[in-house]
Amino acid sequence: MDFLDLLEPDMSRKILMCLDDISDIVRASAVSRCWQHLVIENGLSKQLCLRSFPPLSRVASIVEVNDSEANGHIEVACSSSRDSKSVLRDHKVYAYFAHAATSFLMRSCILEALIASSTDNEPEETINNTLEPRDVVARRALYWSSKGQFKPDVPETLIYRLVSNLCVVTEINIRPFQAFFQPGSPIYSAKAVRFRFGHLNRVMNPRSDLIGESHWGSGNDTFVWTYTSPEFPMAQENYLQKFILPEPVLCVGGILQIELLGRVQRQETDALFYICVSHVKVIGRPLSPSFDIEILEPSGEFLLKCNYQAKTTCNQLIMLENEPRTILPTYLERRVVELRQIVNMLRGNVVQGEYYAWGEEEDESDEDFVA
Structure with a gap:
């Protein structure tokens, strides 16, 4: 029965x-x-x-x-x-x-870095450096640095585009930067972090995905945030810190904002507070090409597109790894900076504040390429 x-x-x-x-x-x-x-x-x-x-x-x-x-x-x-x-x-x-x-397979979900709320020195300390998992490349320290502030409570933001318009994100990893070249090797971490997920605001910026970084602004009008995480305390330690979300979050629109809340380290030379990040990594499940969206502005609703035949299998992922890969512009920018530094070093014009690790083997990261 x-x-x-x-x-x-x-x-x-x-x-x-x-x-x-x-x-x-x-x-x-x-x-x-x-x-x-x-x-x-x-x-x-x-x-x-x-x-x-x-x-x-x-x-x-x-x-x-x-x-x-x-x-x-x-x-x-x-x-x-x-x-x-x-x-x-x-x-x-x-x-x-x-x-x-x-x-679907868990993987690193960042496609590119978009904009930082401030940058101390361009292009040496650009947000693009946070995509490189190594601290030192071509004998040069890689990190992003904010501008200095007299008050320690001034926040900073880093904004990234994910590999898919639909991603289920489970955790974000952040490594604060330790300045080995400064007295006492200070670590410029934040007091806490918070994460927002959202999408481009097509009403305010209909061509915002086509314009340069200088036009992104603060992100208040450029993006629409649909999820905000709780605050996570950050340790003032030099390791890749894992911030696991309370539950897997569906990012609709493929945009991530990292809010760095509060400053703990003052620089000795100018007595200003800075935040510096060495590496950022997002772990989750991209749902493309099986799923995609089309945002309907100004309502914020969206079309959910489903393609059963586009399901990505393990074999397809292996095939993608064997296909020729396209070099991302951010990788080219970093290489230009590295080559410029090598030329300056050969000329004897070493820029103050650089950290060298002689004899380090250079391995190109897979995150510098896309299939």
Whole structure:
């Protein structure tokens, strides 16, 4: 006997919603036609997704994109009504989304550095240096430095673009910079950090993804922030510190802001407070090319695009690693700075404040390239 037949529909829904794994909901829908009807008609897979990833509540409609290699066209099916086909489509898409958000490979998610709220010396101390995991490259210390401040409570922000418009982020790693070349080797960490996720504000800046860094501004008008994390204390120690989010966060729009709150280290030469960061790393699951979005301004809602055939498998990732890679502009900028420094060193014009580690082997980081 099917026990659901003995219960009211509301009670059956409450029982199934006690499941916290979307795969269990999918299995439940395969028990019988009655259970399948209950799961699909009540949108239980969508409800579980919304419970795990609240930003999905801003989905205006769903678009299924099917790549057809045979005839070279893209077939699109939209879901915005509540007919039986759209209800079934929603069930499939949200079930697949939950699977992707929990099973796609974890990886580093930063594509490029966009803008820092301030920089002490350009281009030697640019935010692009934080993408390099090594402290020293070409015998030169790599780090970002803020401008000096008399007050220790002045914050700073670093903004990055992620590799996908949809990423499930679990943790952010930050390494404060230790100035080995200064007396006492001070560490210029922040007191605390906080993270925001969001997307470009197309209403205020319709071409903001095409203009240069000097036009980004402070980020108040350029970006729309949809998630803010709690504050995390930062240790004044020289290691890659891991800040694990309370729960996996769905970043809709692919923009991350790191807020560095408070200063702890004063520079001896000018008695000003600085914040310096050596390396930033974001760990999560990019959901592209299986999923993508299109922001609908000014409402902030978005289209959720799903492509089942674009699912990235382990074999596909290995194939991507073997394909020719394109050098990112940020990597070229760093190489120019390194070569300029080598020329200055050969001429005997060593810039004050540089730290040299002779004999260090140079290995190019994979983060300097994209497939």
